[in-house]
Amino acid sequence: MFRLRTFGGLELLDEHGHAIPFPAKALVILAYLFSTGRRTATRMEVAELLWGRGTPSVAFTNLRRLISRIRGRQSELNVHFLVFSNHGIELKSSSITCDVSLFGMAEPEGSFDELKVLVDRLRSAFLDKIDLQNSLFDHWLAQQRERQLIALDHAMRLMASLANTADQRAVVQQAALLVFLTGSNDQIAPKFLLQAYEVQGEVELLKRTFERRNEMLASWMKEKQSFPPAKIAARAANVEIINPAELTEHSRPSLPRLALLPPSNYSREPAAAMIVASLLEDITIGFCVLNSVQVLAPYSALQISRKTEDQLAMLEHHGLTYVLETRLSGVDEALSLFTQLVFLPTSEIVWAERLSLDGARFAQNRRDISGRLALSVASEIERHRITRSNFDRNPAAYHRYLLGRRFFDRLTLPNLRRARKEMKAVLQESANFAPALSSLARTYSEEWLLTARGEAVLLKSAEAYALQAIETSSDMADGYRELGVAKLLQGALDESVETLQLAETLSPHYADIIADHADALAHCSRLDTACRTIERAIELNPISPDSYLWTAAGACYGLGRFEAAIGYIDRMADGSLADRLAAASWAMLGHRDKAHVFVTRVRETHPDFDVENWLSIVPIKEKWHKDIYREGLKKAGF
Structure with missing residues (x-):
């Protein structure tokens, strides 16, 4: 007795x-007859299935050659699976069985054993990796896979209400997950997954998230009532507070769509791929049972992940607003997943977040890891969606805002002024567009840094726009971020760190805010903490903007790590921003000739640069920290 395997290969x-060696296309004929439940097929039907409808004479010639090979091989095996006549091909199943036969049954018996067999079959795709490169075969194959999925779905629904034991519920769980993983309809199985897994705690988690946020904002408003303009304090009682009791399935508008892209595997661990697959399965369960996000079917996400050139266009085509990217790295106990x-x-x-998977214990704690990950991401999407609501209210302003944001990619005075012009145009469209207000604040503080002339009016403008952004949207982190930067440059160092810490708490994984927080810590002479903080920002945003690297270089310089400082400067797209720092670093290493190159460049741009005047302007908390800057700049020749 022989057996034909059709799932996961052929x-x-x-x-x-x-x-057993057998002609590959002969196996396709067997699979075709078994899957359709038929005993015979015409020669024309089989020829078109195998070679398409292009040139019939060629297809029939190929079929005659194939039949000759099949007859010869069957004679060698002393069996006759297929019998050929002038017009047809007949299946003789007395000596062969096939794993697809169960799907050809007219009516399933409705047992858990049968459901388990269906699940086991569909863990692998029917005729996986078989590609005959003709549309007729592709269409037939897609129909068969859809029919098999419908059979599994039907059996799952039939048995779900009858599951009483742990083993029976486990079979229903696996069936529901497979329907979701392989189905084209994203929402075909979540109800059954919810029943099977009984995932709880989503609403409670969201309640706690927003309660903490509300307490933090209320505390900040109470402490800062003396901030100008006075109307900020007047609005404190009217800050939009999220009512946790309203966080229910019915009160939410249309759900945001999320794609969970399969992880890139940077691990050398051979079993890492299996770990990734099981983790993805559990994360998918977590997302599809939550009511706060709609997750793209994993099959579609896999296809998108394989695209490199037009991936963004595909994501937009599917109406996605969020993507969860993952990277696996490390080996054994050091195995980790960055998400x-x-x-x-x-x-x-x-x-x-970076999750330690600990390969040895992963089997025991994977469900806990994936559940926490799914719930955390869902709550972050909910929080972020509320803060971004003003984008949806004014699409024209949002579009103009995005145009203006492009000019922040490279910090030059012309770019800053172009950005300022665009942001003011945004405010003509929508006077209370908070992101534009905070971006305007950024243009003034960055201009203050680039010109190095100590113009107080620039920082006052930055502070005023930042406070206006907070007034307009008090739960968005951007306004607090810009206020913290303005306070930093004005020399209010402790106040700056406190405000940036609040901004980071509101958006704890926003790399730009973390970088600004690191900069404030560096100016407060808390250089070790600044280095750790800026490295966290660089990890979140590995193709880092120059401002990140500049901050990292400055913190390293203050710690006496001059070579590391130069290393960060060398990574900058426009190293001229840090010419003073490069000159001081080379001078402290004893390379006066290299330092002189940067001194010359600085004097070309700022011929009146004076060390003492500059140190009197730049806010640095501790004297020893100023002294090391003075020493390096003087040694360089300034």
């Missing part, structure tokens, strides 16, 4: 389970 097996949630319209990293 093989003819003997009674011991060993693969980051990206808001597609602005490429903003909303949330990120």
